[in-house]
Amino acid sequence: MMYIFWILMAFMIIYLVRVLIGPSIWDRLVGFSLISSKIILLIVVYASIMEINYYLDFAIAYALLGFICISFITIFLRGRLKEEK
Numbered sequence: 001m002m003y004i005f006w007i008l009m010a011f012m013i014i015y016l017v018r019v020l021i022g023p024s025i026w027d028r029l030v031g032f033s034l035i036s037s038k039i040i041l042l043i044v045v046y047a048s049i050m051e052i053n054y055y056l057d058f059a060i061a062y063a064l065l066g067f068i069c070i071s072f073i074t075i076f077l078r079g080r081l082k083e084e085k
Contacts, residue, residue: 001049005042012038025077029070036066 015038018031040059047055 001045004045008038008042008045029073029077033066033070036062036070040066 012035015031015034019028019035022028022031040063043055043059043062047053047059
């Protein structure tokens, strides 16, 4: 089961490269969202392997915070890009 962690970490590194050198701000935002979802998946896998149920609550809270942050950043960037036109 430990190989799942390494696979998820490899995907997170690929998405980090997308965040750092993405051609547009929207590509960077998608990469950030993908990293957030992989962190949630890591928490869920760890909780299921170690049988620690309350870590699932942390994963749900992190998912909600990630969704809210991505939504606010998107609204902010959309408004900022409209002002530049």
